[in-house]
Amino acid sequence: MLIDSFGRQITYLRISLTTNCNLKCVYCMPPDGIPVAQSEELLSNDEIVSIVRSAAGEGLRRVRLTGGEPLLRKGLVSLVCELAAIQGIEEITMTTNAILLERMASSLAKAGLKRVNVSLDTLDAEKFRRITRGGCLDRVYKGITTAERAGLQPIKINTVVVRGMNDGELRDFANLSVDHSWNIRFIELMPFGNSKDWGAGFPPADQRYYSVQEMHKDLAAFNLQPADTPPGNGPARTFRIPGALGTVGFISPVGEHFCESCDRLRLTADGSLRPCLLNDNEVPVREILREGESVIPALHKSLACKPQAHALIEGNLPNLRRMVQIGG
Ligand code: SAM
Ligand code: SF4
Numbered sequence: 001m002l003i004d005s006f007g008r009q010i011t012y013l014r015i016s017l018t019t020n021c022n023l024k025c026v027y028c029m030p031p032d033g034i035p036v037a038q039s040e041e042l043l044s045n046d047e048i049v050s051i052v053r054s055a056a057g058e059g060l061r062r063v064r065l066t067g068g069e070p071l072l073r074k075g076l077v078s079l080v081c082e083l084a085a086i087q088g089i090e091e092i093t094m095t096t097n098a099i100l101l102e103r104m105a106s107s108l109a110k111a112g113l114k115r116v117n118v119s120l121d122t123l124d125a126e127k128f129r130r131i132t133r134g135g136c137l138d139r140v141y142k143g144i145t146t147a148e149r150a151g152l153q154p155i156k157i158n159t160v161v162v163r164g165m166n167d168g169e170l171r172d173f174a175n176l177s178v179d180h181s182w183n184i185r186f187i188e189l190m191p192f193g194n195s196k197d198w199g200a201g202f203p204p205a206d207q208r209y210y211s212v213q214e215m216h217k218d219l220a221a222f223n224l225q226p227a228d229t230p231p232g233n234g235p236a237r238t239f240r241i242p243g244a245l246g247t248v249g250f251i252s253p254v255g256e257h258f259c260e261s262c263d264r265l266r267l268t269a270d271g272s273l274r275p276c277l278l279n280d281n282e283v284p285v286r287e288i289l290r291e292g293e294s295v296i297p298a299l300h301k302s303l304a305c306k307p308q309a310h311a312l313i314e315g316n317l318p319n320l321r322r323m324v325q326i327g328g
Contacts, residue, residue, distance in 0.1 A: 001059045002265070004275070004303040011061040012264040015048060016327035017076070018068040019269050023097050024133040025121070026198040027160060027189060027208075028323045031133065043271045045079045047289050049086070051267060054295050056088035064093045066327030068269065071100040077111045084112025095119065095158070095328060099135060101143025109150040116147050117156040117185075122166050123173070130201060131165065154246070156183040158328075163210040164203035170218045177246030185236050185249040186215050190278065191312065192323040212237075212252040224248060235261070253278065259309035265302060266326060273298060275306030277328070280320040 002010035019037055021029060043051075052063060063083055070076065071094075083092050094108070095117040105116075120140055122128050128137040148155055159166070159173055170186065177184050188211065195205040202208075216224075224239035227247050235258040236249030252258075259276075266274040271286025283302040285295045310316075 002055065002299060002303055004306045006306075006308050008260075008262055008306075009059065010263055010265050010303060010306075011059060012064070013052065013055060013060055013062070013267060014064045014066055014264060014327055015052075015267045016066050016068060016269040016325070017048075017070045017073040017079075018042070019325045020072050021067060021069040021097070021324055022072060022099050023069070023135045025097075025119075026131055026133065026165075026202060027162060027194045028192070029133075030193075030196070030322070031199070034322060034324060037270060041270050043267075043269065043286060043289075045075050045082070047271070047286070048079065048267075049082045050289060051285060051295055052083055052089065053086050055265075055299055056086050058296060058299060059088075061088065061090045062093070063089060063091070064095060066095040068324055068327070069097055069099070070094055071096055071104055076104070077107045080108055080111040080113050091115075093117070096143075097132070097135070098140045098143030098147070102139065102146045105143065105147040105150040105152060109147075109152050113152060115154065115156070116152045117158050118144055118147075119158045119160075121159050121162075122169060124169075127166070154181050154183055156185055158185050158187055160187045160189055161210045161215060162189050162203070162208045164207060167210050167214075167218070170215055171222075174219055174222055174241065174248050177248050178241055178244045180246050182246040183236075183238070183249060184246065185251055186212070187251040188212060188254045190253055190323070191317050193319060194323075209254070211255045212250045213255065215250060219248070222248075253310075254312055257309060257312075259307075262306075265299075265306075268321070268326060273302035274326060275302045276310060277326060278310035278312060278318050279307050279316075280318050281305040281307070282320070 091114040093115045098118040125137040222241045227238045227240040229238045236251050238249040272282040272284045274282045285298045
């Protein structure tokens, strides 16, 4: 069993498949991007499968593929197929910007992918282009509708809320849950090396954080009712507009952290186990694998250095990697 020093059972692994991305969201990626990793620095598909197989033997049950942009990963469909076939793994899901989803949704669903979370921060095409530094909103919509038709449901929409960027759109996003069985999830901005200037039209660093309490106030008129948390909704606190098909959730890693129920581990694209998103402790596994040794001791070592809780309030910020290098 994968149990950490504080008695939390780890059943969920988030795997970053690449540090590459076809967007450059202002809060995630520096304007010039990040250096492209050499292919030998990245875990191969076989190495990823081998780690998941070992972890499944220790009680891992769910896997999420992320990035960078996971749809850019070569051999993705066959990787999903192999992961889905591992004994003990109950579901494979993905977090994506959906730019390439229209093209890939159907083959991914056939390979065994269960659901997708789509990251979308605005419903305005011009603002989307500015936030993502060049992205096309229409492709995201097409990706979402194609994924729905392919059965990758329920669709979750992840919206990072930033003051002065998209805090005026919360009601429009929440309204999407009325007629669509989508789970809209509002996420607080996390301090990941994004303190620099984002360019014209974006607020300065010290004004960007928008708390879940402020989000709740904005949505007060909707009379949100507590709802059961949909499958895989993890740390979101979930609500429903009365009569709506979908739900509205809030993820508050900064203001109301949920560390006591944390059930996850992360694997970076270059092969390090990262037990906490917001803490820089990591255990490298790539070389262990390449030397033909078992990764099970490293899995347990990573749990031994999983902190009880993050320490953002005390001012301990992660600074080893950008969010695009971990995968959220
Ligand atoms: N490219 C994929 C995508 O955008 O969905 C997967 C990787 S992305 C790093 C994973 C998630 O992290 C996205 O939902 C994104 O909005 C979120 N994210 C990135 N930087 C963030 C930050 N500083 N604070 C909060 N969420 C962030
Ligand atoms: Fe790329 Fe996702 Fe980061 Fe946007 S949030 S830059 S889509 S990795």
